[in-house]
Amino acid sequence: MLEKKTITCVACPKGCEITVEHDGDEIIDIMGNACPQGADYAKEEIIAKTRILPTTVRVKNGALPLCPVKTTKQIPLELMDQAMNKIGKKEVEAPLKVGQVIIKNLLDTGADVVATRDLPAN
Amino acid sequence: MSKDKYDVIIIGAGVSGCAVAWKLARYNLDILLLEKAPDVATGTTKANTAIIHAGYNADPEKQKGRLNNKGNVQIKQIVKDLSVPFEEIGSLVVGMEDDDLSVLDELLEKGKKNGVEGLEIVDKEWLQREEPNLSDKAVKALWAPTAGIITPWEFALAMAENAVVNGVELKLETEVLDVYTENDKVTGVKTNAGDFTADYVINAAGLYADDVARMVGIEKINIHPRKGEYYIYDHAKDFEINHVLFPIPTKISKGIVCTKTIEDNLLIGPTSDFVDSKEDLATTRDGLDHVFEGAKKMFPDLTLKDTIRVFAGLRAADTTEDFVIEAAENVKGFVNVAGIQSPGLSSSPAVADLVAEILENEGLNLEEKKDVIETREDPARFYELSNEERAAYAEKDKDYGKIICRCETVSYKEIVDAINGPIPARTVNAVKRRTRAGAGRCQGGFCGPRVTQIIADELGIETTEVRLEKDTSNIVKYKIKGLLGSQGDEE
Amino acid sequence: MIKIKKDVVVIGGGPAGLAAAAKVYDNGIKDVMLLERDFELGGILPQCIHNGFGLHHFGEELTGPEYSQRFENKVEERDIEVKLDTMVLDVTADKKVFAMNKDQGAMEIQAKAVILAMGCRERTAGAIGIPGTRPAGVLTAGTAQRFTNIEGYVPGKKVVILGSGDIGLIMARRMRLEGADVKAVCEILPYTGGLTRNVVQCLEDYDIPLMLNHTVTKIIGNDRLEAVEITEVDENMKPIPETSEIVEADTLLLSVGLIPENELSKKADVVLDDRTGGPIVNEGRETNIDGIFACGNVLHVHDLVDWVTEESEIAGEWTAKYVKGDYKRSEQKMNVKAGENVAYVIPQSIELDAEDRKRIPLYMRVDKPLQAVDIILYADGEKLYSFSEPFAKPGEMISVPLAQKTLDDLDEVSEIRVDIIEKEEE
Structure with missing residues (x-):
């Protein structure tokens, strides 16, 4: 099922609002990111969140x-x-x-x- | 340490109990002072307007009226002997444009009857000169130069410490559960820490004085707690106030007082509302709003910007609205010191005198002791010293060089001394009452963890056992990692 | 009393003081003394064990202790005299600093220049007058952070947090990770006061509810905190009584604002700005008192330590110039004014004559959050230039550079104003 999710990017303090279109774990489109880290971040947020502890x-x-x-x-x-x-x-x-x-x-x-x-x- | 038998047991180490102990310590008596809290002066004594009233307010026909001025006069000597900070800044009852100004004359007459000296009516010009921030609507006032400000818990503590060095035994965290009588005569008390016997028992249990009285079958005392709420301001505020200012009292309320404190804070309050519970020390939105509105009438430019704390205290008011200081009729050797509300602090030495007189009438032999220690060593108070004086202290003892509380300038040595004093401070609030550490604008944000650690170190207890005040008021509850589960064991 | 003479005394060994001291030294003034009240350097950073520091300044993500360590090392590598466990009790307008510590007792240091870097303190429960009792278990988020991360104690296990400032958000996660049940973060405003990344990583990651338009209206419990009453507020921030609910808690953490710690500054007759709570400064971060500078959170509360470093290096550089006699205040003073939807701008004036300057960053915060904004600069009311940003939030500082070239063109100008307004539809 195609889903749209808006994520606040925290790769840096700028905080871009990134919209990700995805079907389960399959990423269809990423919009609103100001830099490539943003795209990576958004992708991870959909598939598997990871954090420094x-x-x-x-x-x-x-x-x-x-x-x-x-x-x-x-x-x-x-x-x-x-x-x-x-x-x-x-x-x-x-x-x-x-x-x-x-x-x-x-x-x-x-x-x-x-x-x-x-x-x-x- | 405990004796088999005492001459006198005093129940309650508030300002009344401490004053009685201080007074009786001058005689050859074995005295036991009992307090259920971990420190003295933690009830009504610690949460009030901190004023030594001149004595014009109370009805001359009442005990309040007879004792206030006497107490006021004595206190001025006691604060010198026992090194208690006190300032005779005088009080004003301020009449505003729409007030019934005849009340001022009535108060003046009442004051004269009570023996208050120096009372006079002052005019608008006087007020504008002496209190520049006062409302333009203030037209005249009753000026009582003999009123003053004091730190109430330090006053009580000083008397208790002096009592202790003169031989009074103080037991903290000792709650009286029953009073024993035999053949209509007092024989002792039952406490959570065992039984103590005595010929005389003085009931200075404050809010609980009716409960204690009931233990010997006295039903006539009924303490109905009346709450007073307050705001307190930082002493670094940019607001000048020079005296204790009362509005004209109305039938329903004495009104909101504005005063500076000994440490130069601004204190406004109290409300006056009966409450059901003797434990209800909660401030309320309505109460605090009422306090601020009242203060604004006096000082229209006042804001809440520099407030550092809100608090509430309970007046231990008896339904007679007077002090009840008398020997029990039904039980020999039992003396009530009950219903001590305002001006209880101001009257306390006179209350103690009256209790001594009652005891003597009841057959207690008051024989003056030789070698009574009359004075208390002035504790170092870094906050009031000049830099040169601080330097001299630090040369004397290096521990004065280490400043723990920044807002109030309190040194490590003062804190350690408080914990090891004649009445040792064992809680964070007890340290605060003795040294002011944590009483400032950051409210212990910086020094709190440090004071907690010093208490743990000095008392040899775990940090998690250090309490703010009483019972379960632990500052921190768990050691780090203490709340984690057992997951993550595999591997 | 020991009497000492120093070129520069820096008060406070947190990130501001460390960066300023190192910069003064690197600009040729080597006779520097740094005074710190704690037992170690770093100020608040050693207890800020979370990551997220240094992205601007170092281009990599560090934890607070790591960020601090880099500057501690910097100070250590230079011959800067550091006094730990030393409390400053007085500063005078003629730059005498009175301090005390255990080993040396009292000392009076006559400095040629003083840098104020005392940081800020947290607003308390008493300061905001929350009704109710005064039990144990009500503490500021920063104090709880100190207990948790430095002293080694968890204040309690059922936690409510009032205020969504960054320390509050960070402590929500920290307490949750240490095993406490963090029930909610209440924020009286309709938006958070913290950084977006903290809302995401500290609350959303752990399903901790952020209750906007809610506040704590009552503290319950006589000895230890037993519960708090949480109430929704209307648009005027007035509690709506029928929405009150009682939440069981043994710990209430407050993250309701930071106040620049300027009691010492006042003793030195330094004039403060009502809006920032810190000194009024020119672009060198010099206060109204000649040779007394201020930087970091004592000047205005920063969101990121990276900006503190940048600002403190500016202050350090100009302090060195001051001691060397390398600048003068110019006749023509340009005031910098906070215009529409701008809470404040630092510096408040531009007035120093120096030849080697390249740019002046203007630091500012907005009054309320806005999407799609124009940041517009005016010189004596005439539009100078403008640029757009996707959003502006009160919790996040905005830095607007003024190029020297621009400044050169503003010779006769007496006021620069900044407005931050919603972008006009195109």
Whole structure:
């Protein structure tokens, strides 16, 4: 069945209103995007939403009890809760460096979880 | 620590209970002060207009009228002895064009009868000079130079602290569940923390004074809570106000007061509405609107731009609309200090004197103690110091150099001292009442997490156990990751 | 009291202060001191652990801590004196800065120039006067963010958020991800105050309802928050009582506006703009007081940190020029005026004479959201030029560059005005 959906692009803060015509997973037309990222974004929003997951991981002996982390690439939106639980169980030892891998290949997504700041030991 | 038997048990550490404790601590007596909240002064004492009234308002035939002026005079000495911030800024009852101005003369006469000094009627010119923002419609006013402003919870705390250093035992989070009598004589109280025996029990339970009185079969006291709602403004506001300003009272209402506070905030309120529940401390849209409209009559240029907080307090009004300070007729050794509404704060030392007199009449031997500590060390109040004075403090102790609350300029040392003082602050609000940390324009947005952590560290408890005020008022409820499920385990 | 002399003192080590300090240094003034009240640099960024920063400035998407780290490194690589855990209590118009910390006690720093970069604070429940009680569990979204992301505590598990500012939206997702039940985000206006991407990624992704034209009319619970009353409002933002519903909640987060933190500025006699809540500045971000500059959220609340960086680098550059004596205020001062549907424009005036300037960006926000707009610039009432944009939203700042060439042609002009209006039908 042919469907039309309007999506606010969040590839950048500009926020283009993109209209996608699609039949299930088959994209027929994409309109309203100011750049190619917009088209890619709109396509993904129809087929399978993915997002970067930023959160925190618990730290032992750190200057702070937590270190902020993120996934190195977008992961499927429906995996977020599972990913949070997985990361929530982890505890790492300070010191940490920005970019340091905390969990490799999170839930087989191909994305690693990495530290997003330097965190010295206590 | 607890004694087998006390001479006197005081129920309730509001301003009345604290004043009685402070007064009785001067005699050779074993005294126990009981408070169900985690801190003193958390009921009516913490939420009112913070005024020491001159004493022209109350009927000379009533206890209120007899005690107000006496209390006012005593307070001026007590605040010096106990280092309590107080300013004798004077009050005005302002008559507007359409008001019944004869009321001012009536109040003047009443005030004279009550022994209030310095009362006079001032004219429009005086008002415009002294209160430049006041409405043009103000024509004359009753000027009472002896009225003042005070921080009520600090006043109560100072008296309680002084009582404690003079030997009074204070038990917090101790709620009286029953009063024991034997042969129509008081023998002690039952609390959630066990039984305590005493020959005399003073009922200063504020809003709950009728409930406590009923424990010994006294039915005549009926506390009907009357709510007052308020707005408070940032002290960095751009609005000048120099005195306590009342409108002309009408039959139904005393009207909305505008006053500055000791810390230079602007305070407007209160409403006056009877409510059913003694726990109903909710402000209402109508109430707040009424407060603002009332204040606008006094100060037409006032806006709500710089308000930082709204709050409500409950007056512990007895149906007689007077204080009920008397020995019980049916039970020996039981003294009621009930119905303490305005001017209860202003009257409190006089209330304490009267209670001492009643106890003596009831047979308690008041023998003056030697070596009574009369004064309280002036706590450092960074917010009122000059930069040079702050520098000197920081040289003395490095912990003064660390500023925790920016809006109110409160140092780490002041907070730690409050937590370790004669009556230790154990909650975030208790720290706020003692130091002002969190009382400013950001309302603890910046210092809140820091104060919470300092309390946890000093008391050796988990951060999740730190409370705002009482019971289940925990600031944060869970440790991070504590709410996550068990999904994601596979692999 | 320690007495110190410095060329430049920067107050605040958040993104504004960091960028300004580095820029001052790179423009030849090396005697710079940066004062920060927290135990680390970065201001609010270390607790903004979400991604979405840096797309303009770095052309890549970073999290708050990563964005901050880049500027912290910049400051560290330069010989800039940083004082952490240091609270500034006073600034005077003659540029004396009074500060305190634990190790050194009190210090008075005489600066040649001061950069105000104190950021902003959040509007509170008391400031907006929500009726009801004052229980635990009512806190600003930013404070909750600090507890959650830095201190390691989740305030509660049944959450209502009032206000759809960006921090509110971000915290909706954050609390939801940490296992809380986020029941709704209420917004009294008919449109959100946050960025579109945040509405999509923080609310829509997780089916968190955004209740426009709704507000919290009552806070319920004496000790811990027990519930809130949510009510729809009419077009005048007056609650419609019959629409009230009680929603059980142990936590109410407020994201109801940010207020530039200018109490120190006032002590230095800096004049503030009623509309921005921040100082009135010229294009160098110099306030009415010679040699006192301001940048970042203390000047006006920004939507993106990238703009804070751009603005702070402008301030840093002109501060260095000021210390070197490289500019003067010109006789002919051009006022920049916010016209139709424009809430404010920064800078409020253009008055500095300098030879090497290329362009002046004008930062502005609209009063209300509009689709398809014309942004029109006028010089003393005469149309200078205009251009179109697909939309303009109050939550998103608009930057309009003024080329030096244009400025050269405006020698005798005393006022520039900007209107943002609905595009005329063609």
